[in-house]
Amino acid sequence: MKGPYSDKVMEHFSSPHNVGELDDADGVGEVGNPACGDIMKMYIKVEDDVIVDTRFKTFGCGAAIATSSMATDLIKGKSVEEALQVTNKAVAEALGGLPKQKLHCSVLAEEAIQAAIDDYLKKTTGKGLDLKQSSHDHHHDHEPEGDDE
Numbered sequence: 001m002k003g004p005y006s007d008k009v010m011e012h013f014s015s016p017h018n019v020g021e022l023d024d025a026d027g028v029g030e031v032g033n034p035a036c037g038d039i040m041k042m043y044i045k046v047e048d049d050v051i052v053d054t055r056f057k058t059f060g061c062g063a064a065i066a067t068s069s070m071a072t073d074l075i076k077g078k079s080v081e082e083a084l085q086v087t088n089k090a091v092a093e094a095l096g097g098l099p100k101q102k103l104h105c106s107v108l109a110e111e112a113i114q115a116a117i118d119d120y121l122k123k124t125t126g127k128g129l130d131l132k133q134s135s136h137d138h139h140h141d142h143e144p145e146g147d148d149e
């Protein structure tokens, strides 16, 4: 072992996938992490309800960059509905895990996906997600209280 981060995290941190912007994005979401002030912006391009392309820009820590990269990989090719099921846990697991004190960084990725989809839905249907009452309330369980694994 060479530190707290998995090889996958290091890989996505040093060569993140899908970095940048999409000029013709159908949805753009920007979220900030109140815990640290880091910011993530996510762009999605949607065709026939499928996310055909996505980019991100993250001003944040290494774990935030790695999780953004993995999150964009995970939602690309998925339907909007499926992408909404991508949780911060799924992103962290796909990266081979994150140190507990960095799990909050993966929440930023989940929220950025939701914010981008929310923007897309508002533009196309006039009605966005009810983000406040999302089914992902477990977000806030990741305070460092030493509960799960």
Ligand code: FES
Binding pocket: 033, 035, 036, 037, 038, 060, 061, 062, 063, 064, 102, 104, 105, 108
């Ligand atoms: Fe801010 Fe990781 S420390 S997102």
